[in-house]
Amino acid sequence: MRAHRTLMLSLIATIALAAPASAVARPLIIGGSTSVLPLAQKLATAYHRAFPKIPSPKVGGGQSDVGISGAASGRFDIGDSSRDPIRGVDPTGLVFTKIARDGVCVITNPQNPLSNLSAENVEGIFTGRIRDWSQVPGARVSGPIDLFDRDGASGTQDAFQHIFLGETLKISPSATAETSNGLEQNAISSDKQAIGFVSFAYTSGVNAVGYQGIPCTLRNAKSGQYGGVRNFWMVTKGVPKGEAAKFLAWVTKPGNQTVRSIVNSQWIAIH
Amino acid sequence: MATGAPNQARRSSPAVTDRRAELTLGALAVSVLVLVGLMLATVAIKAWPSFSANGLAWFGPGGDVVTQFRAMHAGVPLPGHSLLYFRAWPLIWGTLLVTVIAVVLALIASTLAAIFLTEFAPAPVRRVLEPVVRLLAGVPSVVYGLIGILAIAPWVNENLISNSRKQSVAYVVQLNGDNLMTAALILTVMILPIMVALSAQALSSVPASWREGSAALGVNRWRTIWRVSLRTARPAIAAAIVLATARALGEAIMLAMVSGGRPFAANPLDGITFLFEPVQPLGATIVQEFGGQTTGAVANTIYAIAAVLLVSAAFLSFAGWAVKQPLKRYGIGV
Numbered sequence A: 001m002r003a004h005r006t007l008m009l010s011l012i013a014t015i016a017l018a019a020p021a022s023a024v025a026r027p028l029i030i031g032g033s034t035s036v037l038p039l040a041q042k043l044a045t046a047y048h049r050a051f052p053k054i055p056s057p058k059v060g061g062g063q064s065d066v067g068i069s070g071a072a073s074g075r076f077d078i079g080d081s082s083r084d085p086i087r088g089v090d091p092t093g094l095v096f097t098k099i100a101r102d103g104v105c106v107i108t109n110p111q112n113p114l115s116n117l118s119a120e121n122v123e124g125i126f127t128g129r130i131r132d133w134s135q136v137p138g139a140r141v142s143g144p145i146d147l148f149d150r151d152g153a154s155g156t157q158d159a160f161q162h163i164f165l166g167e168t169l170k171i172s173p174s175a176t177a178e179t180s181n182g183l184e185q186n187a188i189s190s191d192k193q194a195i196g197f198v199s200f201a202y203t204s205g206v207n208a209v210g211y212q213g214i215p216c217t218l219r220n221a222k223s224g225q226y227g228g229v230r231n232f233w234m235v236t237k238g239v240p241k242g243e244a245a246k247f248l249a250w251v252t253k254p255g256n257q258t259v260r261s262i263v264n265s266q267w268i269a270i271h
Numbered sequence B: 001m002a003t004g005a006p007n008q009a010r011r012s013s014p015a016v017t018d019r020r021a022e023l024t025l026g027a028l029a030v031s032v033l034v035l036v037g038l039m040l041a042t043v044a045i046k047a048w049p050s051f052s053a054n055g056l057a058w059f060g061p062g063g064d065v066v067t068q069f070r071a072m073h074a075g076v077p078l079p080g081h082s083l084l085y086f087r088a089w090p091l092i093w094g095t096l097l098v099t100v101i102a103v104v105l106a107l108i109a110s111t112l113a114a115i116f117l118t119e120f121a122p123a124p125v126r127r128v129l130e131p132v133v134r135l136l137a138g139v140p141s142v143v144y145g146l147i148g149i150l151a152i153a154p155w156v157n158e159n160l161i162s163n164s165r166k167q168s169v170a171y172v173v174q175l176n177g178d179n180l181m182t183a184a185l186i187l188t189v190m191i192l193p194i195m196v197a198l199s200a201q202a203l204s205s206v207p208a209s210w211r212e213g214s215a216a217l218g219v220n221r222w223r224t225i226w227r228v229s230l231r232t233a234r235p236a237i238a239a240a241i242v243l244a245t246a247r248a249l250g251e252a253i254m255l256a257m258v259s260g261g262r263p264f265a266a267n268p269l270d271g272i273t274f275l276f277e278p279v280q281p282l283g284a285t286i287v288q289e290f291g292g293q294t295t296g297a298v299a300n301t302i303y304a305i306a307a308v309l310l311v312s313a314a315f316l317s318f319a320g321w322a323v324k325q326p327l328k329r330y331g332i333g334v
Helices: A002-023 A037-050 A064-075 A119-127 A155-164 A181-191 A216-223 A241-252 A259-264 B014-059 B065-074 B089-120 B123-137 B141-159 B163-170 B181-206 B209-216 B221-250 B255-258 B268-276 B282-294 B295-328
Strands: A029-032 A078-081 A094-108 A148-149 A175-176 A194-199 A208-213 A227-239
Touching: A002 B163, A029 A064, A037 A241, A037 A259, A064 A078, A064 A227, A064 B181, A078 A241, A078 B014, A094 A181, A094 A241, A119 A148, A119 A155, A119 B181, A148 A155, A148 A181, A148 A227, A148 B089, A155 A194, A155 A227, A175 A181, A181 A194, A181 B141, B014 B268, B014 B295, B065 B295, B089 B123, B089 B221, B123 B181, B141 B181, B141 B221, B141 B255, B163 B255, B163 B268, B181 B221, B181 B255, B181 B268, B209 B221, B221 B295, B255 B282
Parallel strands: A029 A078, A148 A175, A148 A194
Antiparallel strands: A078 A227, A094 A194, A094 A208, A094 A227
């Protein structure tokens, strides 16, 4: 009997303690692309500052495919994707809202401060035709090229493929595939013969290589001179509803200076 | 019993309480079984399309795993094949290599360490070492992975792999710090503590009279250890091997961090270079690819990999039970 009473009391106490938490609105859960991650985090913080009564959205990483499948399965209220929708592959009934544009940079180790690669060189290196730094004009290291790719679920991989290699060429299958922008950045910053590609926000500590004579800088990406630019999307199951709709409306509101200044710090604002 | 004084009649009798507890516990136990059953069924159902599309060739070599996964991600089948086309041999071979190398290295090191702990270590040293071994056994694998990816792999790439070695296989595979050797060595360190703990326990439960008997016959200490202690503890050491193999086989996060990214069937004929070739074991492949579940084919293939891991784990569990049987003869329980 005593045990029962203790059990009941602790149950009641648990429920009583849990009740206030559930009375407040649940925070939005956002996740997916690691390219979108830093932007989504900054937006979530600023959103909470603008509307202190709304809890700050919880933002996590993954990959673009994780964001898209997570939005479809309900794991995320909003999924992040750094690749465009693919008809026939993505689950049906998803709505993609474009939030910004982003530069994709080819990167090398700081000990190999390559300033520029021609389109032909990029194709040669990433398809595996050029395998040694001695064949690359401007390279400061010698020896075999350590090629780094991203995994198939990555939006950055999809964007790199379409922008830099076109529809027919494929990245050499002998490349090492990393599962996030951060791991790609880490792999290249610790290997002086490495080359790979990341979202612009992950270029600190590595050397961003220019493409076709245009340096990979934010300014060149914004002006449209730098070609390696792709879209950032937030994905919802159906038309955004409730808290997700409120957040997305704030992010995409034309002329919202808070959002514009955050996006323009490392990305390209479009609203 | 149900009789007893009237003032106790209000309370439920001990027999009823017992039965109630029994039923509750029974229901909990059954629900665990049901959960396991449901899990196995889910994995089997989801994995079936991959196995049925590829047949037994699923386990064989053929083509490149990355290319096959890319095709599934894009939803465009490889020419002349179905979308589910998959050949897992590089992954299976990678799993076998990493597991066998790690278990063999750990077996040698753990047996020597256990002998030291039980036969030679002074009591104060033993008092310090035993908790340390237990602590090491509890370190989460992601910590080993982090050390591997941030410290060991870059060091191996920088210092152990020469450019000429990279060049020698440049047209087959690219070498860097994420390779068979790094993965196997870190895995060895990971499974070592549990093997040391089990072996030491078995060695210390060898009856002292047996060793004393051996000594009384004039056999020296090393020979006694070799012929009496180790021989008696052999089934326990075999059990430790099984347990360590299970841990090595199922290890995914650490291996995905230090060996993932390049499923390649490392070739022992390449000599020393073989050790620096990349591998991607089955568990690591699940970690590497699970993001692509949007397309059915990727999910089916990943579930098929999971099914293979589950079946191997079941086999190992059975093997673990089987090798412990001889121990019962000596009345040593592990």
